[in-house]
Structure formats: structure tokens, C-alpha cells
Amino acid sequence: MQIFSYLCSPKRQTTLFMFIIGIAGGTGSGKTTVVKKLIERLPKGEVVVIPQDSYYKDSSNVPVEERQNINFDHPDAFDWPLLSKHIAMLKEGKSIEQPIYSYITCTRSEETIHIEPREVIVVEGIMALREPRMRDQMDLKIFVDADADDRLIRVMKRDVIERGRTAEAVIDRYQRVLKPMHEQFIEPCKRFADVIVPQGGHNNAAINMLAKFVK
Numbered sequence: 001m002q003i004f005s006y007l008c009s010p011k012r013q014t015t016l017f018m019f020i021i022g023i024a025g026g027t028g029s030g031k032t033t034v035v036k037k038l039i040e041r042l043p044k045g046e047v048v049v050i051p052q053d054s055y056y057k058d059s060s061n062v063p064v065e066e067r068q069n070i071n072f073d074h075p076d077a078f079d080w081p082l083l084s085k086h087i088a089m090l091k092e093g094k095s096i097e098q099p100i101y102s103y104i105t106c107t108r109s110e111e112t113i114h115i116e117p118r119e120v121i122v123v124e125g126i127m128a129l130r131e132p133r134m135r136d137q138m139d140l141k142i143f144v145d146a147d148a149d150d151r152l153i154r155v156m157k158r159d160v161i162e163r164g165r166t167a168e169a170v171i172d173r174y175q176r177v178l179k180p181m182h183e184q185f186i187e188p189c190k191r192f193a194d195v196i197v198p199q200g201g202h203n204n205a206a207i208n209m210l211a212k213f214v215k
Contacts, residue, residue, distance in 0.1 A: 018091055019214060020121045020137055024128040024189050025144030026182045027073070028154035030200020034144050035124050037201060041211035048118040050090075052125020054099050055083040059106040067106040073126065073181035080131050083123075087137050090117045120214060129189040142210070143193035146200045148179075 025031045039047050057079050059067050071077060079099075086096040097112035128134070129141050155178065156170045190196060197206045 018093075018117065018119060018121060019139050020087065020091065020123065021140045021142065021214070022128045022135065022138040023122060023124045023142045023144060024126060024130070024186070024193070025200070026146065026151050026186050027126060027178055028151035028158070029144045029146040030154075030202070031124055031126075031144045033201025034142075034197060034203075034207060035122055037204070037207045038122070038211055038214075041208065042120060042214060046118055047120040047122060048090075048115055049122045049124055050083075050086065050098065050115070052078065052083065052123065052128050054101055054113075055079045056101045056106075058099075058108040060108075062106070070106055071177060071181070073177055073185070075127060075130060075185055078127070080134070084131070084133050084137065086115075087121070087123060087134065090115070090121050091137065093117050126186050127189060129192045130185065135192055140210075140214070141192055141194045143190045143196050144200050145190065145196050145198045150200075 023031055023035060035049055039049070055078055056072065057077060059070060062070070082099070086098065089096050095117065096115045098115050100109040100111055100113060101107075102109060123134070123138070129138075129143065135141060152171075152174055155174060156167060195206075195210065197203050197210075201207075
């Protein structure tokens with residue numbers, strides 16, 4: 001009831017043609033599922049997603065043997081100025097050229113993805129709510145929450161099946177990188193959220209409510 005009252009309060013209403021939503025949450029929390037289900041509930045062609053993962057800094061100037069040491073779960077790994085600039089351009093009704101980032105080479109491709117402005121812009125990523133400048137650009141800020149054990153299980157399934165890593169390697173990375181980075185940088189973003197969605201993509205009630213509000 002508190003979330004519903006907040007979303008429907010007059011101070012949250014906007015007359016802007018464009019509505020910008022920030023969706024953050026830990027690795028394996030279900031952000032992508034929430035975004036997918038939200039898009040399914042909105043009119044076709046009116047939503048575009050800007051993945052924060054596309055805005056990792058280009059590491060072509062870093063020796064190849066050192067690129068594997070890059071901490072992708074640290075704020076310094078992202079090109080915040082470019083992401084904020086692109087959000088501002090979309091809000092002004094201008095198109096952007098979204099970068100394409102390769103996890104294999106840790107570099108940006110020479111090719112880009114042409115993005116036209118839409119009525120709803122969704123910025124999705126582990127730290128989408130971290131930077132004050134970006135938060136000021138958003139009309140609605142969402143944090144997708146999930147139990148740490150559930151996040152670990154999802155990360156293991158994804159990395160073992162899709163990325164060919166061993167279970168031991170995934171657990172080691174979780175303990176050494178993912179967990180401390182989550183506690184230090186991602187979890188604190190929760191306090192900036194307008195709405196917290198527990199249970200990730202399984203929370204259909206929250207997703208339905210959000211879709212209705214955005215419509």
C-alpha cells in the first residue's frame with residue numbers, strides 16, 4: 001500500500017514526453033527479468049533499454065595480460081560521463097550511438113548501436129542508481145532486491161552454462177569480488193530507490209503495478 005500510495009501521489013506525476021527509469025540491483029538479482037517483463041506489459045515500440053554494461057571503459061590501452069584483472073564490479077570500471085551524456089541526449093530527443101563492449105577483449109567495438117529516443121527509457125545495471133547526476137536524470141528509481149544465496153545460485157548457473165566457468169571459479173570470484181563489491185557499492189544504492197522490488201523477476205505483483213504506473 002505504501003508503494004502504491006507513493007507512485008500515485010501528485011508529486012510523482014510528470015508532464016514530460018519522456019519517462020526515464022533507472023533499475024539497479026546486484027548481479028543475479030533478476031534485473032534483466034524485471035526489465036523484460038516490464039517491457040512486455042508496455043506498448044510495443046515505446047521502450048528502449050540502455051544497459052550499463054555497454055558503458056564499461058575501453059581497456060585497449062591496457063596490456064592484454066592485465067585486462068583479466070579488471071574489476072567490473074567497481075564504479076571506476078564505468079564511463080559515467082558518456083552514459084550520463086547519452087541519457088541527456090535521449091531526453092532532449094536526440095539519437096545516440098551506444099557502445100558495444102566485449103568481455104572477451106575488454107575493449108569497445110568500432111561498431112555502435114544506433115538508439116532513437118522513445119517515450120520510456122530504461123537504464124539498467126548493477127550501479128544504475130549510484131551516480132547523483134544520473135539519479136537526477138531519472139523519473140523513477142527502482143532497486144531489484146534478492147537474497148544473497150539466490151543471487152549466487154543464478155550467477156553460478158549463468159557463468160557455468162553460458163561462460164564455461166567451473167563452479168569452483170565462480171565461488172572464488174563471488175567471495176573475492178562480487179560479495180565485497182556488492183556490500184560496498186551496490187547495496188547502498190538501495191536507499192536512493194523510489195521503489196524496491198523484492199524477489200526479482202518473480203514478483204509479478206510489483207511488476208504489474210510498475211507497468212500500470214508507467215502507462
